[in-house]
Amino acid sequence: MKEARYFYVPDAANATELPVEEAMHALRVLRLKSDDEMFLMDGEGSFYRAMVTLAATKHCMYEIKEKMPQEKTWNGNICIAMAPTKMMDRTEWFAEKATEIGVDELAFLNCKFSERKVMRTVRLDKIIVSAMKQSRKPWKPILTPLTSFKDFVGKERTGLKFIAHCYNEIDSVDLFNTLSANKDKAEDITVLIGPEGDFSIDEVKMAINKGYVPVSLGKSRLRTETAALYAAMTAQLVNRK
Numbered sequence: 453m454k455e456a457r458y459f460y461v462p463d464a465a466n467a468t469e470l471p472v473e474e475a476m477h478a479l480r481v482l483r484l485k486s487d488d489e490m491f492l493m494d495g496e497g498s499f500y501r502a503m504v505t506l507a508a509t510k511h512c513m514y515e516i517k518e519k520m521p522q523e524k525t526w527n528g529n530i531c532i533a534m535a536p537t538k539m540m541d542r543t544e545w546f547a548e549k550a551t552e553i554g555v556d557e558l559a560f561l562n563c564k565f566s567e568r569k570v571m572r573t574v575r576l577d578k579i580i581v582s583a584m585k586q587s588r589k590p591w592k593p594i595l596t597p598l599t600s601f602k603d604f605v606g607k608e609r610t611g612l613k614f615i616a617h618c619y620n621e622i623d624s625v626d627l628f629n630t631l632s633a634n635k636d637k638a639e640d641i642t643v644l645i646g647p648e649g650d651f652s653i654d655e656v657k658m659a660i661n662k663g664y665v666p667v668s669l670g671k672s673r674l675r676t677e678t679a680a681l682y683a684a685m686t687a688q689l690v691n692r693k
Contacts, residue, residue: 457482457490458585464492464500468513475512484512493584495592497522522590526554526691528611529640533559533604534680535647538567544579546677550684551583551593559596561604565649571598601655605662611640614667615659616679618650627667627683631690643683648676
């Protein structure tokens with residue numbers, strides 16, 4: 453039996469052709485032909501069983517045979533907002549793994565101690581799409597580009613909001629224990645993760661004033677991308693259906 457081939461097609465129900473990059477992969481790598489079966493994902497919660505109707509040099513047309521709505525495997529919306537790392541490959545690693553685990557939004561923060569002040573999201577978006585297909589995730593995480601810390605925390609967000617930090621002078625609660633105590637409420641979760649040098653203490657206080665709860669991620673001192681993945685995994689485990 454051939455392995456099912458999945459392709460990301462925004463608005464798949466209304467389109468009739470794979471996007472260019474997906475078409476090139478389907479035709480040149482997988483060598484799909486007319487009447488071959490494939491599966492599409494729209495990034496909004498549905499898979500589609502489809503049949504290739506035309507396989508040309510750069511065009512792969514299809515006809516949908518069946519819509520397959522998927523059920524989310526976790527409650528609420530999970531947002532991880534982190535300061536991007538100086539080495540972009542570490543941020544890309546986090547985005548890939550978080551997508552595979554399952555989150556609803558990946559946001560990036562420009563903080564006082566950020567090592568990276570400029571960030572392009574084109575390659576990151578491609579990595580997220582690839583992770584979606586590999587892990588068969590029917591929802592594509594929202595990718596929120598680099599935003600100033602002040603603007604991000606100033607925007608109203610629903611549910612539980614946390615900021616992870618390492619300051620001894622600011623009391624913190626354990627993220628896992630706090631989320632576990634609220635697991636029956638199935639609330640949205642937002643967790644802020646700072647740069648390698650941590651958030652500034654003024655940023656932590658600003659977030660607290662905006663309703664964010666200061667939390668710790670255990671006793672180990674974690675790298676930014678490790679802390680972000682820890683937060684994603686914790687939120688996912690607690691909110692899992």
